[in-house]
Amino acid sequence: MKKWILACSLVPCCASVPAWSQSSVTLFGRADVSVQTGNAGGTRITRLDSSNVAPSVWGLLGSEDLGGGYRAIFKLEDGFNPTTGSIAGSGNLFGREAWVGLNGPFGQVQFGVNYTPFFTTLVTFAQGPLSTWGWGNASNNYFFLGTTRNSNSVRYNSPTFAGLTLRASYSNGSNGDPTLPGNLGRTFSAGLAYRLGQFSADVDYLQQSAAKTTPVNAGTTTVQGNYVMAAVMYDFDWIQPAFIFQTHRGGQNVAASSTTTFQNPNNNYYDLSVLIRHIGPGIFMLDFGQYKRLGNSSGDSTSYAIRYDYSLSKRTGVYAGVGHVRNGSTATFTMSGAQGAGLPTKPGASVTSFVLGMITRF
Known part of the structure; x- marks a missing residue:
């Protein structure tokens, strides 16, 4: 009886304690390892690769329910090379994504290291069965990698209205570094995404400040690189089928892309990718694209690829492909993986590559 009386007396006290909000943290990742062999400028190269179809990554994704339809969110993602165990990319811990944000009726806002809306469109429309924007996609071979993500940035995704979603991001570039121009690398990107049934279309714009001359110091003059992209699927x-078309202007006729100075030659490129299903247990990916350097056709390039992906389970798959890049006399494009450098080549040399790999997720 005493125990029953004590339990009843505690009910009001317990009821007065506020309930803790629901929160979660998820560990996620994937590992992609393959063997690649090819002929690059007359030189036979065979090597063990990581991240050809998809970047090998691990990370943490978290959220907390704040009530009223609002959630605090964060994401930390780091790239790594499973063939060596080393950190990939910039070498920074969580150099791929590192942001904290808020999700609610207004949409979602994120602060930190964010992908640009431009990159979001690429990984949506550069197709691949096991992963997008990877080995075999022409847009991966020809894209200026300095604009995929930005540090010191804020990103906003709107709610979807009548199939339309607005995405925008802004990065402060050098972020007050006294040894660099104040606006070097400063990036603004915005885009509209439209979805209606089986149809998808995106339009994006990106502006980025680049150094006009080298070496770069605080007094270096900067210019604006302007990118426009349209994609349909x-x-x-x-x-x-999916089609991507991109233009870049404001490159001051620089000779080559540079992730340090954010320079990129004026160019147009397109990427046509097609997924073919129901032919055997896997899915075929066919891809064709061309890069046109404005004012200098010797910098042009053409890319072809075919890849076959087969899912062993929901988390694991295998893939095999063959690709070819034909370069103009001054171009050095190659078959690029989703992360890391492709087979090295020399100006004007063509590259033919074969890949066989496996990817697993957790």
Whole structure:
């Protein structure tokens, strides 16, 4: 009886304690390892690769329910090389993504290291069965990698209205570094995404400040690089074509891309990818694209690829592909993986590559 009386007396006290909000933290990742062999400028190269179809990464994703339809969110993601165990990319811990934000009826806002809306479109429309924007996609071979993500940035995704979603991001570039121009690398990107049934379309704009001359110091003059991209895709079930077209202006006729100075030659490129399903247990990916350097056709390039991906389970798959890049006399493009450098080549040399790999997720 005493125990029953004591339990009843505690009910009001317990009821007065506020309930803790629901929160979660998820550990996630994937590892992609392959063997790649190819002929690059007359030189035969065979090597063990990481991250050809998808970047090998691990990270933490978290959220907390704040009530009223609002959630505090964060993401930390780091790239690594499973063939050596080393940190990949910039070498920074969580150099791929590192942001904290808020999600609610207004949409979602993120602060830290964020991908640009430009990159979001690329990884949506540069198709691949096991992962997008990887080995075989022409847009991966020809894209200026300095604009995929930005440090010191804020990103906003709006709610979806009538199939339309607005995405925008802004990065402060050098962020007050006294040894660099104040606006070097400063980036603004915005885009509209439209979804209606099996049809998808995106339009994006990106502006980035680049150094006009080298070496770069606090007094270096900067110029604006302006990028525009449009992409469309339609899913017919058995076949799914997608097309990307991008332009860049403001490059001051620089000779080559540079991630340090954010320079990129004026160019146009396009990427046509097609997924073909229901032919055997896997999915075929066919891809064709061309890069045109404005004012200097010797910098042009053409890319071809075919890849076959087969899912062993929901988390694990294998892939095999062959690709070819034909370069103009001054171009040095190659078959690029999703992370890390492709097979090295020399100006004007063509590259033919074969890849066989496996990817698993956790």
